[in-house]
Amino acid sequence: MSNTGFxxxxxxxxGKISSNRYLKAVSDGLMSVVAVLIIGAFSxxxxxxxxEPYQNFITNIGIKGLLEIPAQYTTEMVALYxxxxxxxxxxxxxxxxxxxxxxxxxxxxxxxTPTTMLEEDPVxxxxxxxxxxxxxxxxxxxxxARLYVLIVNKGLTIKMPAGVPPTVSKTFIxxxxxxxxxxxxxxxxxxxxxxxxxxxxxxxxxxxQAPMQNLGGGFWSLIAFTLVVxxxxxxxxxxMLVVLPIYLSIWMPLGVENLDALAxxxxxxxxxxxxxxxxxxxxxGSGATLGLAIIMAFLARSKRYKTLGKIALPGSFFGINEPLxxxxxxxxxxYLAVPFVVAPLVSVTIPYFLMSTGIIARTAGAHLPxxxxxxxxxxxxxxxxxLIVQIIMIIVTGLIYYPFFRVLDKQALEQEKxxx
Amino acid sequence: MxxxxxxxxxxxxxxxxxxxxxxxxxxxxxxxxIEASSGGDIKSHxxxxxxxxxxxxxxxxxxxxTKQYGGDNGIPVxxxxxxxxxxxxxxxxxxxxxxxxxNA
Numbered sequence: 001m002s003n004t005g006f007x008x009x010x011x012x013x014x015g016k017i018s019s020n021r022y023l024k025a026v027s028d029g030l031m032s033v034v035a036v037l038i039i040g041a042f043s044x045x046x047x048x049x050x051x052e053p054y055q056n057f058i059t060n061i062g063i064k065g066l067l068e069i070p071a072q073y074t075t076e077m078v079a080l081y082x083x084x085x086x087x088x089x090x091x092x093x094x095x096x097x098x099x100x101x102x103x104x105x106x107x108x109x110x111x112x113t114p115t116t117m118l119e120e121d122p123v124x125x126x127x128x129x130x131x132x133x134x135x136x137x138x139x140x141x142x143x144x145a146r147l148y149v150l151i152v153n154k155g156l157t158i159k160m161p162a163g164v165p166p167t168v169s170k171t172f173i174x175x176x177x178x179x180x181x182x183x184x185x186x187x188x189x190x191x192x193x194x195x196x197x198x199x200x201x202x203x204x205x206x207x208x209q210a211p212m213q214n215l216g217g218g219f220w221s222l223i224a225f226t227l228v229v230x231x232x233x234x235x236x237x238x239x240m241l242v243v244l245p246i247y248l249s250i251w252m253p254l255g256v257e258n259l260d261a262l263a264x265x266x267x268x269x270x271x272x273x274x275x276x277x278x279x280x281x282x283x284x285g286s287g288a289t290l291g292l293a294i295i296m297a298f299l300a301r302s303k304r305y306k307t308l309g310k311i312a313l314p315g316s317f318f319g320i321n322e323p324l325x326x327x328x329x330x331x332x333x334x335y336l337a338v339p340f341v342v343a344p345l346v347s348v349t350i351p352y353f354l355m356s357t358g359i360i361a362r363t364a365g366a367h368l369p370x371x372x373x374x375x376x377x378x379x380x381x382x383x384x385x386x387l388i389v390q391i392i393m394i395i396v397t398g399l400i401y402y403p404f405f406r407v408l409d410k411q412a413l414e415q416e417k418x419x420x
Numbered sequence: 421m422x423x424x425x426x427x428x429x430x431x432x433x434x435x436x437x438x439x440x441x442x443x444x445x446x447x448x449x450x451x452x453x454i455e456a457s458s459g460g461d462i463k464s465h466x467x468x469x470x471x472x473x474x475x476x477x478x479x480x481x482x483x484x485x486t487k488q489y490g491g492d493n494g495i496p497v498x499x500x501x502x503x504x505x506x507x508x509x510x511x512x513x514x515x516x517x518x519x520x521x522x523n524a
Contacts, residue, residue, distance in 0.1 A: 011479070011480040014480055015480030015481060015483070015484065018480075019481065019484060236479065236502075237477070237480065238477035238478055240429075241429045241477075241478070308507060315436060318432075320432050320433050320436070322436075322475070322477065322505065322506065323433075323436075323506050323507065324506070325506065326476055326477075326502040327503060327507040327508070328506065329503065331502065370432065
């Protein structure tokens with residue numbers, strides 16, 4: 001594969017996608033709430049860990065209820081955090097005050113969220129504040145922040161006379177946009193009461209989010225996703241970065257749904273989620289290269305690959321494998337294209353079917369940050385059983401790479417010998 | 421003082437290279453500051469930078485960044501050689517970066 005016109009064109013498209021400010025605001029905004037999700041995930045995992053003596057222990061000393069509290073206010077309200085940060089990031093990309101935009105987005109989101117009556121008091125149900133509200137959070141975050149930028153750019157703000165401290169005038173800059181935007185979403189909210197859905201959440205969830213999650217959470221989407229990420233990498237493009245907006249906006253809510261189900265003691269609904277991808281698709285980084293890194297570090301006979309394997313191995317346990325991608329190299333290297341695509345396909349397919357047939361439990365769905373070590377991530381998502389499956393996948397993917405690597409190793413060894 | 425800024429996707433693998441470059445820089449006489457950044461927070465680092473280096477996985481950003489930060493009045497914006505990047509050859513990348521600065 002040479003640096004063809006096709007590749008350059010693809011590079012440009014990839015660059016456009018990954019630097020598109022709306023997609024980037026969605027990814028960056030969702031990335032900002034990862035801390036919230038992690039606290040929620042550990043709260044759920046610690047309170048629901050299915051080990052009987054442990055459960056008896058935490059119930060007896062009365063801390064089970066306590067352990068459940070953080071999840072309630074994090075995972076189950078994640079849309080509230082997300083809407084703020086998506087708007088914050090989008091306004092920031094236009095070099096406008098992010099916190100005003102975030103605040104306005106949060107108000108707009110709440111205006112659209114239905115309340116119910118509990119006896120005589122209005123209550124705000126959690127239903128649309130968590131995973132089910134994430135698409136509305138994305139839409140409202142983007143639309144309200146864009147409107148905010150538009151209004152500020154038009155100069156429709158209250159200008160304070162000179163001499164007023166900048167912090168004071170900053171507060172007032174957001175006021176006019178806030179009034180206009182919140183009125184706008186109030187009207188939208190009102191209009192939805194005339195539809196059979198009753199509110200925007202119900203509409204977006206049943207017409208956009210649920211169908212997209214159904215599609216995106218299926219087996220063939222998993223395969224297509226794996227193919228796209230790795231196909232792009234082979235052409236030298238950071239595949240994961242390009243598909244990140246889809247990855248986060250579709251697969252992250254699927255994981256949140258699993259955590260919610262776990263907290264409620266229900267069956268886990270989704271096989272595919274970001275936790276699953278982390279444990280199996282990104283096993284040592286793109287290309288599921290951990291097995292390859294181990295082979296290189298311990299079994300390579302050429303100096304060149306042994307050294308590289310030792311450079312690559314520590315990072316590989318944390319999912320960072322650029323030394324292999326560029327140093328081996330895998331990128332633009334036809335010899336390794338086949339295992340680079342086949343290995344991750346196999347390492348997602350086998351666990352998928354183990355889960356769909358009920359042989360092993362589905363992943364808990366915790367969204368762990370980039371750099372979370374292998375083994376640990378498997379234990380978090382599914383205990384010892386998942387850890388064993390992950391280790392088997394490291395061996396299987398290693399075996400897929402092995403014959404291809406042997407050829408390269410042999411060539412390098414001969415070169416080294418003749419150079420001596 | 422010379423200031424080198426590196427950018428990759430999440431700033432993770434680049435920080436590995438930065439460590440190696442810092443070690444190589446200790447052997448030099450001059451004071452050199454080397455930093456890794458992800459694409460997102462480039463704005464907070466770019467002011468001080470004398471050269472902007474991109475990881476090969478984000479080479480497609482070069483055009484964009486050259487427009488913003490490079491050009492006649494800007495700083496050099498270059499993509500790191502992928503083999504040097506992969507083998508984490510800090511010394512070679514450092515020398516190359518210093519050459520870019522002195523030729524700018």
